[in-house]
Amino acid sequence: MIEVDEIDVSYGSIQVLWDLSFHISEEDRVVSIVGPNGAGKSTLLRVMSGLHPVDDGTVTAWGADVATLDPSEVVKRGFVHVSEERNLFGDMTVRENLEMGAYTRRDTLEETMREVFELFPILEEREDQRAESMSGGQQQMLAIGRGLMARPKILALDEPSEGLAPQITNRVFEKIDEISEEVTVLLVEQHVHKALRLADRAYLLENGEFVTEDSGPALLESEHVKEAYL
Known part of the structure; x- marks a missing residue:
């Protein structure tokens, strides 16, 4: 449904994303992107929504280059972005x-x-x-x-647990799990354990680059993830 192919993204002279590639297919239930603050997670969602341009590479949504589409057209095609704010x-x-x-x-x-x-x-x-x-x-x-x-065909959620008490966070993640039975969820989240537990496929983003990709449960067992985030 969506293909991100070797994108570079900047804000002015500051490059934020470096040579990023990944995809979301109809078979995916939950795809999670985890990483620290400032890694570029929210920027990636803005690019996929058509809200921020790429310097190089392409984002293709249902066969169309997102750069040629108005953000409202991206929504009509099925990609809906719920921002952190x-x-x-x-x-x-x-x-x-x-x-x-x-x-x-x-x-x-x-x-x-x-x-x-x-x-x-x-x-x-x-x-x-x-x-x-x-x-x-x-x-x-x-x-x-x-x-x-x-x-939407893909619902992108940017830090849905931001500012919420633990009990409310648990309820929100229960609802995300329920939503993913009908709609593919692209989940950007700093609650690494919760995000990876739900994910069929997950990416670790650090300093604007994907460090590793695996299933959510496999990344939970990664020594790097354990030491840095758990």
Whole structure:
């Protein structure tokens, strides 16, 4: 579905990603990318979303070069990126935020809304509440739910556990596991153990380069990962 081929990416004169290649196929359930702060994980998702250009190499989404597409077209093709900042509309209600997520799929809005409410019952309970008044965990569920409203083929989640208490983090990861039964999840996360435990395939990103690739369970047993992150 998506092929990242030998990309170099910079911010001005500072190179952030170096010769990165990987792919996500229809058979993948969860693909995890782990690594320290500043490794380039969020930049990679921005590139795949069409929000940041590459200096060299290509990102191909369902046969089209992402560089030639508007970010909204990337969403329509099936790649939806839930950013670390969540970017909710704070003065709008839960329902209104979810409706905004379906702007490319108005034909399935009510059906998808029911599916999101089944996955996150708290959102239905709070559908008339303003997003800014919700707890951090509820806001994260709303951000994920809004991403699902576009009916993605790949749902990219950037640090979904950021700022959440351990108990809420566990609930979010349970929901991610549930989502991955229907939608391929690209998971960028610093909770290395949780991210690798879910992953069919995983990559360790350090200093803008992939250090290693393996199944999630295999990377959990890697001495480098154990010493550096566990």
